[in-house]
Amino acid sequence: MAEPVCVVSGVGPGTGSALVRRFAAGGYRVAMLARDAGRLADLAKQVPSAKAYVCDVSDQSQVDVAMDRVEREMGAPSVLIHNAVGGGWGTFMEIDPAMLNRNFQVNTMGLLYLARRVAPAMVTAGQGAIIVTGNTSAQRGRANFAGFAPTKAAQRILAEAMARDLGPKGVHVAYVVIDAVIDVPWARERFKQKPDDFFISPAAIADEAWHLAGQPRSAWSFNVEVRPYAETW
Numbered sequence: 001m002a003e004p005v006c007v008v009s010g011v012g013p014g015t016g017s018a019l020v021r022r023f024a025a026g027g028y029r030v031a032m033l034a035r036d037a038g039r040l041a042d043l044a045k046q047v048p049s050a051k052a053y054v055c056d057v058s059d060q061s062q063v064d065v066a067m068d069r070v071e072r073e074m075g076a077p078s079v080l081i082h083n084a085v086g087g088g089w090g091t092f093m094e095i096d097p098a099m100l101n102r103n104f105q106v107n108t109m110g111l112l113y114l115a116r117r118v119a120p121a122m123v124t125a126g127q128g129a130i131i132v133t134g135n136t137s138a139q140r141g142r143a144n145f146a147g148f149a150p151t152k153a154a155q156r157i158l159a160e161a162m163a164r165d166l167g168p169k170g171v172h173v174a175y176v177v178i179d180a181v182i183d184v185p186w187a188r189e190r191f192k193q194k195p196d197d198f199f200i201s202p203a204a205i206a207d208e209a210w211h212l213a214g215q216p217r218s219a220w221s222f223n224v225e226v227r228p229y230a231e232t233w
Contacts, residue, residue, distance in 0.1 A: 002029075002075060003027055003028060003029050003049070004027070004028050004029070004078045004079070005028065005029050005030075005031060005070070005074045005075050005076065005077045005078060005079075006023040006028040006029070006030050006031070006077060006078070006079040006080075006081065006213075007030075007031045007033065007067075007070060007077045007079070007080045007081070007114070007118065008020055008023070008030060008031070008032055008033065008081045008083055009033040009034070009055075009057050009080075009081070009082050009083055009084040009110065009114060010033070010034060010057070010082070010083035010084030010085055010133075011032040011033065011034040011039070011040060011043065011083070012034065012036075012039065013039070013184060013185070014182050014183070014184040014202045015083055015133060015178075015182060015202045015205050015206065016032075016034065016083050017043055017202070018201075018202035018203045018205060018206040019081055019083060019205075019206045019209055020032055020043060020047055020050050021047060021203075021206070022203070022206035022207060022209070022210050023079065023081075023206075023210065023213075024047045024048075024049045024050055026210060028049070028079065029049045029050070029051070029074050029075075030047070030049060030050040030051070031050075031051055031053055031070040031074055031077065032044070032050050032051065032052050032053060033053050033054075033055045033057060033066060033084070034052075034054070034055070034084070035054065035055070035056050036054075037052070037054045040052030040053075040054065051073070051074065053066040053069060053070060054066075057082075057084045057106060057110030057113060057114060058086070058102070058105035058106045058109060058110055060109075060113045063110070063113040063114060063117065064113075064117070067114070067117040067118075076118070076121040076122075076125075077118050077121075077122075077128075078122065078125070078127065078128050078129070079128065079129045079130075079131070079213050080114055080115065080118045080128075080129070080130045080131070081130075081131045081132075081133065081209055082110065082111045082114055082115075082130070082131070082132045082133070083133045084106055084107075084110050085106065085107060085133075086102055086103035086104075086105070086106030086107055086148075086151070087103060087148045088103065088147045088148055089144050089145065089147070089148070090144060090146060090147055091143050091144060091146050092146035092147075094146075095146055095147035096147075099147045100146070100147045100148075100150065100151065103147060103148055103151040104150075104151040104154065106151075107151040107152055107154070107155045108151055108154045108155045108158055111132060111155055111158055111159065112158060115130055115162055118130070119162075119166060119171060122166070122170075122171045123166065123169045123170065123171060125170075126169070126170040127170050127171065128170070128171045128172070129171070129172045129173075129174070129212065129213040130159075130162065130166070130171065130172070130173045130174075131173075131174050131175075131176065131209050131212055131213060132155060132156075132159045132173075132174070132175045132176065133176050133178060133205070133209070134152055134155060134156055134159075134175050134176060134177050134178065135152060135177060135178045135179065136177060136178075136179045137149035137152040137153070138152040138153050138155060138156040138175070138177060139153070139156075139177065141153070156175050156223075159173055159174075159175045159222075160173075160175070160222065160223075163175075163222050167220065170217070172212070172213075172215065172217070172220050173222065174212045174220070174221055174222055174223075174224060175222060175223050175224065176205070176208060176209065176212070176224050176225075176226060177223065177224065177225040177226070178200065178205060178226055178227075179225055179226065179227035179231060179233055180199065180200035180226070180227045180228050180231055181194075181198065181199050181200065182199065182200055182202060182205070183199035183200060183201055183202060184202070187199065197228055197229070197230060198228065198230070199228070200226065200227065200228055204226070205226065208224065208226055212224065
């Protein structure tokens, strides 16, 4: 029997790569979606069961082309993880309105485009999982996140609408609120004085996504929060 297929969007050096490695280690063939062809090629060399698909998820035509290839070359995905993210900082008076629109296209519309492609086959199969990586901006609008938080809040509500629709059809939808600074090089540089346990490990996030993808249907989670033990909340 062929190995199941997992699609991961937004495969970068942090959470995206960790997700690819975790699901590959668990026996999945992984379709990696991102805009950076070189980064994808490097990771594909390290993870034999992963394959690169260059795609800007904010562009529906690119999503359709990439998913056509995924389905043709790997088969119908049984897991989708929407990890692609568009972000930026500034108050509502400071931001370029175009940034808010761009972030909405990546965070919310990208989820819509991808989910609409994979959900029908999952429903037919009577099983599958769609997991979205989010953050606390999905739950609150701080002053300097005016160009970002509205798009993550919309993303979370879209995921909730999907969960209520797809859950009774056998497809699990979950939203992971990452209430932490992810341990990637730029964050280490920005928070030089912080101890190791200030950061959340990308591998730990990937482990939680793995857990969600395998949850028994008698105990599905939707809104899941992860944070370092010392994080104030």
